[in-house]
Amino acid sequence: MKPVGSSVFPFAFALLLSFSWATSAHTHENFLQCLTLGSGNSSTISEVIYTPSNSSYSSVLQFSIQNPRFSTPATPKPLVIVTPSHVSHIQAAINCSRTHGMQVRVRSGGHDYEGLSYVSDVPFVLIDLIDLRSVSVDAKNSTAWVQSGATIGEVYYRIAEKNRTLGFPGGIATTLGVGGHFSGGGYGTMLRKYGLAADNIIDAQLVDVKGRILDRGSMGEDLFWAIRGGGGGSFGIILAWKIKLVHVPSTVTVFTVSRNLEQNATKLVHRWQYVAAKLHEDLFIRVNLTSVNSSQEGKRTIQASFNSLYLGRIDKLLPMMQQSFPELGLMREDCIEKSWIESILYFEGFPSGESLNVLLKRTLLIGAPFKAKSDYVQEPIPELGLEGIWKRFSEKEAESALILLTPYGGRMSEIAESATPFPHRAGTIYKIQYVVYWEEEETAASKRHISWIRRLYSYMAPYVSKSPRGAYVNYRDLDIGTNGKGNTSYRRARIWGNKYFKSNFDRLVHVKTVVDPANFFKNKQSIPPFSSGWKKRGA
Ligand SMILES: Cc1cc2nc3c(=O)[nH]c(=O)nc-3n(C[C@H](O)[C@H](O)[C@H](O)COP(=O)(O)OP(=O)(O)OC[C@H]3O[C@@H](n4cnc5c(N)ncnc54)[C@H](O)[C@@H]3O)c2cc1C
Ligand SMILES: *[C@@H]1O[C@H](CO)[C@@H](O)[C@H](O)[C@H]1NC(C)=O
Ligand SMILES: *[C@@H]1O[C@H](CO)[C@@H](O)[C@H](O)[C@H]1NC(C)=O
Ligand SMILES: *[C@@H]1O[C@H](CO)[C@@H](O)[C@H](O)[C@H]1NC(C)=O
Ligand SMILES: *[C@@H]1O[C@H](CO)[C@@H](O)[C@H](O)[C@H]1NC(C)=O
Ligand SMILES: *[C@@H]1O[C@H](CO)[C@@H](O)[C@H](O)[C@H]1NC(C)=O
Ligand SMILES: *[C@@H]1O[C@H](CO)[C@@H](O)[C@H](O)[C@H]1NC(C)=O
Ligand SMILES: *[C@@H]1O[C@H](CO)[C@@H](O)[C@H](O)[C@H]1NC(C)=O
Ligand SMILES: *[C@@H]1O[C@H](CO)[C@@H](O)[C@H](O)[C@H]1NC(C)=O
Ligand SMILES: *[C@@H]1O[C@H](CO)[C@@H](O)[C@H](O)[C@H]1NC(C)=O
Numbered sequence: 001m002k003p004v005g006s007s008v009f010p011f012a013f014a015l016l017l018s019f020s021w022a023t024s025a026h027t028h029e030n031f032l033q034c035l036t037l038g039s040g041n042s043s044t045i046s047e048v049i050y051t052p053s054n055s056s057y058s059s060v061l062q063f064s065i066q067n068p069r070f071s072t073p074a075t076p077k078p079l080v081i082v083t084p085s086h087v088s089h090i091q092a093a094i095n096c097s098r099t100h101g102m103q104v105r106v107r108s109g110g111h112d113y114e115g116l117s118y119v120s121d122v123p124f125v126l127i128d129l130i131d132l133r134s135v136s137v138d139a140k141n142s143t144a145w146v147q148s149g150a151t152i153g154e155v156y157y158r159i160a161e162k163n164r165t166l167g168f169p170g171g172i173a174t175t176l177g178v179g180g181h182f183s184g185g186g187y188g189t190m191l192r193k194y195g196l197a198a199d200n201i202i203d204a205q206l207v208d209v210k211g212r213i214l215d216r217g218s219m220g221e222d223l224f225w226a227i228r229g230g231g232g233g234s235f236g237i238i239l240a241w242k243i244k245l246v247h248v249p250s251t252v253t254v255f256t257v258s259r260n261l262e263q264n265a266t267k268l269v270h271r272w273q274y275v276a277a278k279l280h281e282d283l284f285i286r287v288n289l290t291s292v293n294s295s296q297e298g299k300r301t302i303q304a305s306f307n308s309l310y311l312g313r314i315d316k317l318l319p320m321m322q323q324s325f326p327e328l329g330l331m332r333e334d335c336i337e338k339s340w341i342e343s344i345l346y347f348e349g350f351p352s353g354e355s356l357n358v359l360l361k362r363t364l365l366i367g368a369p370f371k372a373k374s375d376y377v378q379e380p381i382p383e384l385g386l387e388g389i390w391k392r393f394s395e396k397e398a399e400s401a402l403i404l405l406t407p408y409g410g411r412m413s414e415i416a417e418s419a420t421p422f423p424h425r426a427g428t429i430y431k432i433q434y435v436v437y438w439e440e441e442e443t444a445a446s447k448r449h450i451s452w453i454r455r456l457y458s459y460m461a462p463y464v465s466k467s468p469r470g471a472y473v474n475y476r477d478l479d480i481g482t483n484g485k486g487n488t489s490y491r492r493a494r495i496w497g498n499k500y501f502k503s504n505f506d507r508l509v510h511v512k513t514v515v516d517p518a519n520f521f522k523n524k525q526s527i528p529p530f531s532s533g534w535k536k537r538g539a
Contacts, residue, residue: 027100028079031125034096035080041088048089048131050081057081061118064110064130064362066175069369069446070119078105078118078126085131090237091211093127098209098520105523106237108148109177109362113372113476116233116523117180121485127237129179130362139163142245143202148179148238152186152197153344153359159245160341160356167248167340169194172347175364182241183232184474185422189309189347192410193281194246198228198420199411203242206235209520213239226511226527229422231473231500234508234527235515248340253310253317254347255334258303260294265304266386268327269405272306273380275325277409277429282311283320287405291393302390309343368400368437371450373457373477375432376424376470381463388459397452400437405430423502424470432464433475454479473500478524488519488528496525 036046050057060081065071079102084090097104103124107117118126133149139162146155153174159166169190171181178186178197186197194200203216204227214236216224227235259265269287276285285308294301306328310317314335321330338346345354392398413426424431434456438449457479461469471480481496483489490509497505505527512519513529522528 027102028123031096031100031102032080034099035082035092038092038096041086041092044086045082045089045092048083048085050083051079052077060128061126064107064128064177065115065118066109066111066364067113067115067370068367069371070115072441075115075119076121076124078120079123081126081128083128083131087132087205087207087213087239090127090132090207090239091213093125094207094209094237094520095211097125098211103522104520106179106233106521107177108179108232109151109175109181111173111176111364112180112232113370114478114524116476116525120523129177129237132239137162137166137245139166139245142166143242144168144245145240145242146178147240148177150178151359151362152176152178152181153348153361155243156341156344157356157359160339164339164341165248165250166245168197168243168245169200170197173364174344174348174359175362178241179238180232181474183227183230183238185229185420185472186474187406189284189286189343190246190248190311191412192279192284192407193311195411195415196229196420196422197243198422199415200244200246201228201241202244204228205239206237207239208236209516209518222507222511223515226421226508229420229473230504230508230511230527231421231476231525233523234512234521236521249311250339251313251337252340252343253312253314253335253337254308254343255330255336256305256307257328257330257334258305259328260292260301260303261390262294262301264327265302266383266390268306269304269386270380270383271325271327272405273377273429276405276407277413279324279407279409280320281410283317284309284407285325286407289389289393289403289405291398291401300394302393307347309347311340313337368439369441369446370435370437371446371453372433372435372475373453373479374434374470374472374475375457375460375464376428377430377432377463378427378465379463380429385463389456392452392456392459395452397436397438397449400439401453402435404433404435406433417502418504418507421501421504421508422473423504424472428465428470431472432460433472468498468502470502471496471499476525482524483522483526483528487531488522488526490528490530493528497527 082093105126107128129149132147135146135150135158137144152170171188182197206214288305292303407430408428417423436449436453438445508527512527517529
């Protein structure tokens, strides 16, 4: 996803907290005392604790907020931020939060679309894993251990440093934190060949609600299943993942071909739907739809950009395209051969020749607040349906909107729906992501744009998956349902849970009930346990 427009939003730190500081001050003091005195590692933990009186509190908080929609003066702020540099700091933060009744939020890369990793309506502690980000690649065995605070860009960089024909099928945006990203599935340009990031995880280390450090063996296969796609923030704090690296050819090909409405974009997008999921698994072609200025003065048009990675050379790609998708009219001049690691930079929108070091940068270019939603498509949308989308794109709010169509098929349809919590496999031809950005800071602007994307979403209902209408948990969307305040209920959570996980939701609830029955790890869209109250009511 690329930013459309960018503006800098100064961190307004006028109102410290929107809830009552006074009532929680006592708990908060006790909590801090527990951390610094009772943690068993008091010598080092004080260096990683920030309260609002520390001068760097606001910059630490701000650094990983990737959606400025959640960094306004009205956004609730944490009472304490802990940036663990050792696993004992995570254990202490969990043990003390539990003892003193504090809620925690866990943040790795901070990309959560709804800010769930750093916002809460109740007083909370932010555990920010930014300093736990080692990546150790074992090129001989094609594996790596990566800590949660590492970005996927760092992972790609460290792999390429060791061996240019090894890679990993993770996300396109390089600043994503692997803690949240892998927890929700994680897809990128190689999903048709290798599936999701979560499909390529072979071990993990997790700190559970009791402060214990568990690995795959000690956590058991149910919990290991749940953390690979069940969404972050429900089961414990992932400390590190062990991933299986995949083979990538030494030369790959990329292209981006754009066509607007005057250049048959409607027909091409329509046709793409029949082709994209059936192509050879080495070929990935996504579509980026935006509203752009037309060549006719003062008019707007829709632009469809066909954006592709082929795991091979131009000479093999061209005949393949000629056979499967000749309508696009792909020319040799449109294609660029690169190494796989350079293709990562290409998809991130960096200019050709940019140093690979940009993969180590954690700062996202998005300066604008945004709202996004997702859908899954099982039957091609007729041209008339597409034209209705174009119509909505001509509204003023859509100036900085985009729709991304990501093809499935290949490996994605071979993996069973229940193999991981991520259920959108065979039968899905592509995923839609809708995003709208805006520039203005005031709430009226955000209301207008959010209302636009909701109208578009309701327009799309007849064309997308139904009963349940699917959604991608990594594209967190609180519109589809939330847990209530206080105790969460299974019945209520099932509304959004079935959309993200289909029938896997019940197994997630079952795992949650075993590993965190008191629901310590909770947020607006965390997996609820079956509460004893719920069982008693005999439902
Ligand atoms: C600009 C942008 C581009 C994106 N591109 C892609 C893409 O190409 N492919 C794709 O699949 N997705 C993409 N996403 C979505 C992304 O995968 C999710 O937002 C993902 O959850 C981000 O992980 P994070 O660690 O950066 O986020 P965070 O906000 O830190 O975490 C997300 C969730 O996971 C929880 N969590 C974080 N760390 C841990 C941990 N260590 N243990 C337990 N829970 C944890 C958080 O509490 C939160 O609920 C994109 C998002 C953005 C904003
Ligand atoms: C989509 O296309 C628009 C307009 O060409 C461009 O600005 C944007 O960067 C593209 N986004 C992605 C994710 O490819
Ligand atoms: C924050 O301030 C307290 C009190 O001044 C201090 O003890 C602590 O070390 C500071 N934390 C950091 C991370 O600087
Ligand atoms: C305390 O933290 C330091 C690093 O900050 C680490 O080296 C040490 O092993 C930790 N001690 C315990 C008891 O966990
Ligand atoms: C947290 O609690 C667990 C046991 O539940 C214990 O093993 C661990 O040492 C504790 N850690 C700290 C830092 O308090
Ligand atoms: C690499 O794999 C082999 C065989 O599976 C194993 O014996 C060895 O310990 C592994 N090496 C490392 C460093 O994990
Ligand atoms: C690099 O990885 C490939 C597998 O993709 C392997 O065949 C090759 O031997 C490795 N090269 C080196 C130098 O380790
Ligand atoms: C649009 O498609 C028609 C055939 O359907 C073709 O004749 C025409 O050349 C195409 N236009 C462009 C600009 O590609
Ligand atoms: C699009 O057109 C408007 C006026 O019609 C102009 O203000 C704007 O700069 C143009 N945008 C681009 C990207 O050319
Ligand atoms: C939540 O449930 C527990 C026991 O199941 C009960 O003690 C508590 O009062 C409930 N809290 C709320 C806010 O309903």
